Amino acid sequence: MSVSAETKLSKHLTCSYKSFGSSIELADVSSPDGFTSSHDDRDQSQDPVQLKELPSGSQEPFEPTKLKEMDEQCCALDTPVQVYAVSFIFAIGVTVALVTEIYLTPLAFIKGVVSDHERCTALGEKVLQDRGSSVDAAIVAALCLGIVHPHVSGVGGGGVMLVHDSRRNQTKVINFQGSAPQALTEDMVQNASDVKAGLFVGVPGMLLGLHRAHRLYGSLSWDDVVSRAADVAREGFNVSQSLAAAISQLETEKIEGRLRDIFIPDGQALKLGSYLRMPGLAEVLEAGFWNFYHGPISEEMEKEVIAKGGVLTREDIRDYSVEVQQPLECRYNGKESHVWSGRDQKVFTFSNFQLLSLIFLPEHIIQVPPPPSAGVALIAALNILESLFVVENNVAENQTSRWIEEALTRALTMVGELGDPNYNSSVTDFSAMISKGQGAGLQQRMKDFQQSSHASNSTIHRFPTEQLTGQVIVMGPDDLMVSVASSLSRPFGSRIVTESGIILNSLILDFFWPNQMREHPQSNQKNSLEPGKRPLTFLMPAMMVPTWNKCGSYMALSSSGGPNRLSEVTQMLVGLLFLHKEKNDTLSTGGLPPQLSN
Template identity: 50%
Template sequence: MDVSPETKLNNQSTFSYKSFSSPQLDLRALKSQEEPCKSFHLNPIILHTESIFQFGFLSAATDLNPLKQASGSPDQFDGHLSNLKETDEDCSIWDTPILISAVSIIFAAGVTIALVLQIYLGERSASIKGVLVSDHQRCTALGQRVLQDGGSSVDAAIAGALCLGVVHPHVSGVGGGGVMLVHDIHKNETRVINFQGHAPKTLGKKMLQNAGLQVGVPGMLRGLHHAHSLYGSLSWEDVVSRAADVAREGFNVSHTDAISKVKGDQLSQRFKDTFIPDDRVLSPGSYVQIPGLAGVLEAGLMSFYHGNLSQEIEDEVRANGGILSREDISSYIVELLIFVLDIRIKVPPPPSAGAALISALNLLEGIHLNENNLTESQTHRWIAEAVRAALLMADGLGKPKYNSSVAEQLSDMLSKNPTEVLLQRMNYSHTPPSEYHSTVQSLHTELLAGQVVVMGPDNLMVSVASSLNRPFGSRIITPSGIILNSLLLDFSLSNKTQGQLHTQQVQRPLLLLMPIIMVPAWGTCGIYTALSSSGGQNILHTITQIMSDMLVISFFRNSLPSAESLEESEEFIHAKGHVGQERKTNSGVQGIQRRENIIKVIKARQLFDSLI
């Protein structure tokens, strides 16, 4: 069923249906060049009520009913025309002055009633300065306030990301890293600010049993500061102090299950005092204050990378068997890259696995071009195959500066020709055994990420993802409250050397964080979309599901799928050698779409991780 742009932009319903066929997310308008392009204005921007889309092959299919005609049709009046009769009744009561007065009164009353109804019953719209979405309501409000106070889109993204590091300490924080995409609509320029951590210089082949050896150099603060130096409007101190206030004033705990899952692990006394006081996991709604972390944010960059805080981090890591040094911390450099290719989907380059996403989408496009009338079960099957094949190709992308073959590998992944070869090699009848699967996928089963997406009045699109890697990172907390990452678990491990690390000097491991920006294929007219994923198991699978619907599947399907029984889908999937696991997950995608001056929030949450 085709959905008009007006319907898509104003839809307020909550949908739960089978698979990922979502006309509401259809971006086919990107290809349309028939409508004239209107220039963007700074104000007003209309924020429509957010639409929430749920994905997962265990969800029920939405029933579609044809729209009934709302206005009158000729058929409705045919039976009444015969009742109309000519009359000689005096119509003098409708003299012109009286008629005009009556009509005027009725018209005025109607306008008044319409205005009152619009105020109380109309769609929630507001003249605002931009839109920000994040994983936490308080951080969303904080970032939105930055925009209202005249901050740039990047200012708001920084405040939101730092706030998430406070209220979601199991996901991200200043002890971790991440990546930010910034697209300037007017300049048609996209920058990648990579503040992922890297390995200590002295780390060679080491075993990872010790928590201290899992810690990489934190890049969060330096990366966000670099972004601010390029795009900031408010002062750095102003932006950071807002997140510091959240840590000082306190917040309510929301994800107690994350604490419960690590309770049985070997934890420091400081960790227990913070999250498991008196050997009791914090209950939902518990109020927590971290004044030490507020001090860290306000201390500034010099203290973190060159002063007392860097010494504190080194001491804590070494006390837990690690080798991270102050020199490693002080020498950290943010990677800044500018896209030069005129491509429609913007993803971070290596060491990010963004190329794997593009490759998987290319595979799916080829599949749908070659396969007619695919069922829902077959679609799930092909997405699983495409992700698996893409990850196999991405295994070597974690060392771009030290491996001359990476550029060639990247070119092969993004071209269409290898896609045709892979389509011939992919086994549709049965999934290969697990030993043929990429080691990348097995290493990221616990990856979580904080996500912030912004579109502001400065015509900047920002998508940022930050992470400690697994929940609570290395589970090491410094005296000031900094939770340190477990970044080094991201390095590729072979099955024969599980727990053994292979690195090269200052290498950054393969990064599966997925900030994404999509721009019109031609010129500046069309739909702009910024997305980010919150991680979870099978992060690449989740984002590929949603992106495949937005850019591939919707081209080959004009309506939502008919309802299939769950048993049929599961039997088909298991017959092909996949394992379907029913479990709740935090894996989801948030984003913002903009067309001219209309902005819409997108929340797409996968209720169940489907295939492994």
């Protein structure tokens, strides 16, 4: 070993340099300010050398250092055991600090709001800026949608909300779907073509459901939350493309009364960009939920429905109750050879499907509302598909589409046996539908389908296909994740409008009854019409949450439009769970299974 002339050591130090991978050792000696030597980098195994003082101009060569002497002088305290102990203690300290940070610091959520209308999205974001909760933001946006998209949802309808509290690792379902009036019977609606519009109206649950959610998770006052949406109705808004298209369709039909006065004034249908005010709805919202369900507004709704041949009463409205439930859930592992990480928030919109999420990780739980929601179909389809993707590799794109088609067909066949569990105890026994064994049991049959060019012979029951849904999704800085789906059932509901401007739902059309649709002889007796009953619905907000603790990725999503839109949610989740595609790739796939679009 040699040392260049530029290298300097402090006085009274001797340096012993061992071979590659060893340490530098120092000991006290007497030395001048500088020293010189030569060095050959190619020799990695030579003995250590001791540097010592030489008189100026001296030619005396360096002598090898005695290793034993240097070890005694330099390494007495530098033992491997001590190094390992210090490293171990340091590692434990870092681990404890990281675990403590995970449990004690807020989650790294990036706040965001997604809805079907930009103005409602902006209102929700403003609530978050004003330190409102994620549920506050969702309530404002949902009420706003009922104003700017009155053909889709509103206080005259109902809906379902999922709220996930990541701090407590707890999810609740708030079911405010409407119910049938107590005086309504199947006999009254046997001949659907002759049924009066008033008979299609169910008890509206929207406002009471949102109020219940506010009681559970609200931060701002109820009056503050509601007034923000009321301002939109009072100040007015521009007609959107969606509303303009619905009004254009309405123009081709024979309608009378307030609905025509609002949307086709003086015989001229409102166009895209037209300005519309609905001050009556502002007054309804500001009057409060008590007046809606117990006061003059309930009397107003009763009067209007009875005038149109219905049987909805103030007592039906007064006695309505919101259900707070636990979600159905199932765990999915995906393929563990692929791991996606990251914390960036992304928002995607495709057709009637919306998603707000953080980047994906492989193990998680899918959560959906229980019956009478058709969320069971989503879990059943995913279970069937998981049993295939676990054992198959390099699945072709066209084969994936065929598997999804068949899985959805079988899942919808199962859903045809669902209804309101409060009216049929057998509906509560749906564990077999969502079990992993059920999916695995269909694996061989699905492989047979893979080799066949023919579609499944499974019978799909008749489902409502016109159902429109207003969608709101919120991820806020308060560790809450919210997904809301609300609806009037059909475009403009029952077409009945009260004096205050409330458009009433057509909920009863979501039930099944004999001769309802002669071209669909298959009907679901468990979804038959009964007083006070909630119908089967494809309002299906969903959540994806981490399997273990709270570390991982989160996703909230929703879709609308009946069973056809179920395929979009399924395709989205299959791409993420089993194929590990990027979200925009799964959305761009599009396309509905042919047999589901008939």
